[in-house]
Amino acid sequence: MSTPPTLAACLMVRNESDHLRCCLASLAGRVDAIYVTDTGSTDDTVAVARSFGAVVREFPWCDDFSAARNASIVGVTEDWILTLDADDEFPAGELAKVRGLLAPDACAATLRYVVAPTHSPVRKTKLLRNGQGAHFEGIIHEHVTHWLRAKALEGWRQQDLPVTLEHRGYTAEARPAKLARNLPLLRREWARLQAEGDRAARLYIGAELGLALAHAGHQAGGAQLLEQLLAEITSGERMPVAVVLKVLSHLLWVLGELGRTAAALAAVRLMEAPLAGCPAYQLHRGLTELAAGEHEAALVWLERFRYTGTMDDLDLPLPVGYPGASLWDALARCHLGRRDYPAAADCYLRCLELRPDDREVQLRLLVAQRMTNP
Numbered sequence: 068m069s070t071p072p073t074l075a076a077c078l079m080v081r082n083e084s085d086h087l088r089c090c091l092a093s094l095a096g097r098v099d100a101i102y103v104t105d106t107g108s109t110d111d112t113v114a115v116a117r118s119f120g121a122v123v124r125e126f127p128w129c130d131d132f133s134a135a136r137n138a139s140i141v142g143v144t145e146d147w148i149l150t151l152d153a154d155d156e157f158p159a160g161e162l163a164k165v166r167g168l169l170a171p172d173a174c175a176a177t178l179r180y181v182v183a184p185t186h187s188p189v190r191k192t193k194l195l196r197n198g199q200g201a202h203f204e205g206i207i208h209e210h211v212t213h214w215l216r217a218k219a220l221e222g223w224r225q226q227d228l229p230v231t232l233e234h235r236g237y238t239a240e241a242r243p244a245k246l247a248r249n250l251p252l253l254r255r256e257w258a259r260l261q262a263e264g265d266r267a268a269r270l271y272i273g274a275e276l277g278l279a280l281a282h283a284g285h286q287a288g289g290a291q292l293l294e295q296l297l298a299e300i301t302s303g304e305r306m307p308v309a310v311v312l313k314v315l316s317h318l319l320w321v322l323g324e325l326g327r328t329a330a331a332l333a334a335v336r337l338m339e340a341p342l343a344g345c346p347a348y349q350l351h352r353g354l355t356e357l358a359a360g361e362h363e364a365a366l367v368w369l370e371r372f373r374y375t376g377t378m379d380d381l382d383l384p385l386p387v388g389y390p391g392a393s394l395w396d397a398l399a400r401c402h403l404g405r406r407d408y409p410a411a412a413d414c415y416l417r418c419l420e421l422r423p424d425d426r427e428v429q430l431r432l433l434v435a436q437r438m439t440n441p
Contacts, residue, residue: 071166075100075145075197079135081128083153084112086235091119093157097165098149104139112153130252133209137202140195148195154236161231165194168230174199174223175215181233186384190227199223205268206259207252208275212268246283253279266303270296270310278317286325293318297334311338312347312383319351323358332359346375347383350394357397362404369398392421396428399435408438 076098080087087103094101103116106128116123126138140148147169169176173196180191192211195201199218203209215225236245253276260269273296281289296314300306315338322331335348335355342348353368373394386393399414415432422428 072146072169073099074147074149074166075102075143076149076151077102077104077139077143078151078153079104079106079126079132079139080108080112080116080153081106082108082110082112084108084110084115086154086156087112087115089156089235090151090153091116091121094162095119097157097162099145100143102139102143104135106135130255131206132252133203133205136209140197140201143197146197148197148201150193150195151232152234152236154234156233156235158231158233164230165228168226168228169194170224170226172222172224173226174218175201175211176226176228178228178230178232181231182384183237184233185386187387187389188231189384191232192225193232194228196223205272206256207249208256208272242282246279250276250279250283267306267310270300270306270314274310274313274317277314277321281317281321281324286321290318290321290325290327293321294330294334297337301337305341308342308345309383311341312345315342316347316351316383319355328359331355332361344375346372347385349375350385350389354397357401357404360404362401366398366401366405369394369401373398392418392425395421399431403431403435408435411435412439 074097076094078087078090078101080103091101101116101119101121102124103113103121104124104126105113105116106126113123124138124142126135128135136150140150149165165176175192175196176194177190178193179188180193181188192215195211200214201211202214203211204213219225253272256272257269257276260272273292277289277293277296279289280286280292293314297318300311300314315334318334319331322328322334332355335352338348339352349368349372353365353372356362356365356368373390388394388396395414395418399411399418402408402411402414412432412435415428415435418428419425419432
């Protein structure tokens with residue numbers, strides 16, 4: 068029987084004592100070492116880290132997430148590195164699965180990453196095989212994309228593990244401080260990537276910058292940037308689906324905040340050719356058609372999503388009601404718009420099976436039933 072690989076948790080932190088305590092508690096007994104790299108905390112973050120037996124290192128914050136992340140994995144001797152933020156936390160039993168799943172030909176592995184409890188998980192690279200030269204890039208939203216490509220040419224692969232990790236930091240209370248920190252970094256990264264010419268990476272960061280501008284109160288500027296990116300996508304070489312979906316979904320959200328329904332409809336229809344087979348696109352297309360009052364078209368796309376979309380194959384985070392009660396609610400509204408009241412009543416009944424206490428749906432069901440049998 069082969070010896071299980073050793074596992075080290077590596078974190079970069081700053082003023083995160085409350086989150087850090089929960090994060091490290093979820094690692095207890097499941098990792099061989101914990102390395103915490105502090106970037107200038109003024110609270111008791113360092114004391115919390117040491118109370119869990121962590122090796123604490125210091126790295127002065129230099130407005131560069133990849134620099135700090137790379138510093139956090141230096142000097143680690145364990146076989147595998149688990150890269151975490153202080154506000155990451157494993158649900159009970161999840162981390163225990165990891166060692167037995169790691170394959171000998173894998174250089175990295177993704178986890179099912181729940182960025183917000185209201186949304187579906189996404190795949191995120193969180194595990195790196197040590198000793199293979201892993202290196203993060205990017206001032207913000209750091210990544211190992213180029214390293215993974217190089218390792219693939221050597222015959223290594225990246226695994227997708229059926230393990231869930233939850234991120235607890237995206238809260239309404241924390242958003243202003245994160246925006247204040249992230250917006251100038253996104254601008255710097257955007258400028259850097261424009262100069263370097265990495266088109267896919269530039270589009271990805273541009274999408275994040277457009278969304279951050281909108282969240283910071285600059286909706287018009289965010290929409291303008293995202294519309295420019297979408298136009299660039301349609302006129303240039305083919306881009307990865309994940310990048311295209313990010314630009315489109317962020318643009319649809321900002322246009323929705325601005326009440327620009329016609330522009331949203333035009334944008335989502337424009338991307339049908341490259342994205343029609345993607346469940347996330349099908350859902351966004353259906354909801355956008357529904358918001359525009361195009362009930363027949365909305366029904367077509369929402370039904371496509373109903374038969375192809377699951378929480379395991381979505382291409383970007385979506386509200387957890389899709390697929391589920393929220394989807395049945397949307398389908399019911401399509402049928403109401405078509406004046407197919409029996410079909411609407413059936414959808415509302417299915418919605419209530421999942422949300423039995425939803426008073427609004429109960430009332431809509433009564434309306435649909437009375438229109439069916441006046």
